[in-house]
Amino acid sequence: xxxxxxxxxxxxxxxxxxxxxxxxxxxxxxxxxxxxxxxxxxxxxxxxxxxxxxxxxxxxxxxxxxxxxxxxxxxxxxxxxxxxxxxxxxxxxxxxxxxxxxxxxxxxxxxxxxxxxxxxxxxxxxxxxxxxxxxxxxxxxxxxxxxxxxxxxxxxxxxxxxxxxxxxxxxxxxxxxxxxxxxxxxxxxxxxxxxxxxxxxxxxxxxxx
Amino acid sequence: xxxxxxxxxxxxxxxxxxxxxxxxxxxxxxxxxxxxxxxxxxxxxxxxxxxxxxxxxxxxxxxxxxxxxxxxxxxxxxxxxxxxxxxxxxxxxxxxxxxxxxxxxxxxxxxxxxxxxxxxxxxxxxxxxxxxxxxxxxxxxxxxxxxxxxxxxxxxxxxxxxxxxxxxxxxxxxxxxxxxxxxxxxxxxxxxxxxxxxxxxxxxxxxxx
Numbered sequence: 299x300x301x302x303x304x305x306x307x308x309x310x311x312x313x314x315x316x317x318x319x320x321x322x323x324x325x326x327x328x329x330x331x332x333x334x335x336x337x338x339x340x341x342x343x344x345x346x347x348x349x350x351x352x353x354x355x356x357x358x359x360x361x362x363x364x365x366x367x368x369x370x371x372x373x374x375x376x377x378x379x380x381x382x383x384x385x386x387x388x389x390x391x392x393x394x395x396x397x398x399x400x401x402x403x404x405x406x407x408x409x410x411x412x413x414x415x416x417x418x419x420x421x422x423x424x425x426x427x428x429x430x431x432x433x434x435x436x437x438x439x440x441x442x443x444x445x446x447x448x449x450x451x452x453x454x455x456x457x458x459x460x461x462x463x464x465x466x467x468x469x470x471x472x473x474x475x476x477x478x479x480x481x482x483x484x485x486x487x488x489x490x491x492x493x494x495x496x497x498x499x500x501x502x503x504x505x506x507x
Numbered sequence: 508x509x510x511x512x513x514x515x516x517x518x519x520x521x522x523x524x525x526x527x528x529x530x531x532x533x534x535x536x537x538x539x540x541x542x543x544x545x546x547x548x549x550x551x552x553x554x555x556x557x558x559x560x561x562x563x564x565x566x567x568x569x570x571x572x573x574x575x576x577x578x579x580x581x582x583x584x585x586x587x588x589x590x591x592x593x594x595x596x597x598x599x600x601x602x603x604x605x606x607x608x609x610x611x612x613x614x615x616x617x618x619x620x621x622x623x624x625x626x627x628x629x630x631x632x633x634x635x636x637x638x639x640x641x642x643x644x645x646x647x648x649x650x651x652x653x654x655x656x657x658x659x660x661x662x663x664x665x666x667x668x669x670x671x672x673x674x675x676x677x678x679x680x681x682x683x684x685x686x687x688x689x690x691x692x693x694x695x696x697x698x699x700x701x702x703x704x705x706x707x708x709x710x711x712x713x714x715x716x
Binding site: 301302303304306307308310312329331332333335336337338340341342343344346347348349350351352353356367370371374375379383386388401407410412413414415416417419420422423426427429430431433434435438445447448449450451458459460461464467468482484485489490492493495498499500501502503504505 | 510511512513515516521540541545546549552555556557560579584595597610616623625626628632635636638639640642644654656659660668670676677694698700701704708710711712713714
């Protein structure tokens, strides 16, 4: 395994179609989860939880919901975009080995969360940092990760008995893959091109490039 | 440099006090920004921008604002917590070599952002993934990163001429450091202890551990 950080960062892909369904070695999974749990968090709250969804019935229910949301999105598109969208696979819920639902608990460390009094979303940001650690570690392990975002939060909360105060942030599909594509799926399918880094850089103020 | 991803993930710290103020080599900075820009994003929107703030006058203005917000937070604490908080340094804005403000543009790729129709915050999540790539790459380069979150978003928007529709997500301090602490600052100062990974794991449903 090539675990050089730059190699991993640039090799990482959002995987939909390349899952083999083979089991994830326990030690690999543990390293991946430990990496996620080592992320920085506002006020050291570590406000994330990880629900490992192996149950096939639960995953089928979620998959059906995703298909419905896919249809909802397709209906908002103009005909040309709808045609491009029709070719794009948006999830690997059933083909991947494991789903990991990552959640956010705003009450952890409350009421005095150091660093959150001025920015209410800071805890949510922490959860995303953990997700990226997870994603990179999985890539280093030779696993693919796909973030599915065609769902309604209340549906996932009901499906997995998640309490009202806890927010589901991501449904991730994880597992061994045949390969990682060199070019992101959405670019390969002509949905959107990546922008050059220099377009995103500003000097001192927004207006100065 | 040890760039093994697990080493980097576990060595990474939120730095406040260890900045040397030495310049960041151009090639290092470019690798760090390129890593950030390689993050996954909803609908391949890459909705982030990076404002590199070198101007000392701007950083001084921001620092004064942070001190004010620090005082506001301190006033909300009970006496015992206030005493612990008084010992904790919360930023390295003036001692670090460079500030990087990371922003979110919700209009990029709009109106039909693939994967955002059901989850409005998905674009914001993407920005955080880029921040974590930046943080890890910087760690691999031997640089420290500190995320300052004692500020009001409108203040930063005004300071850096950021348009109304763009949201500042993070003010990051970056630069060479004397060393990275083994234990997070907040844990060393008795603010909060890290929780064990197993406390964050659930099987199939929230209720099952």
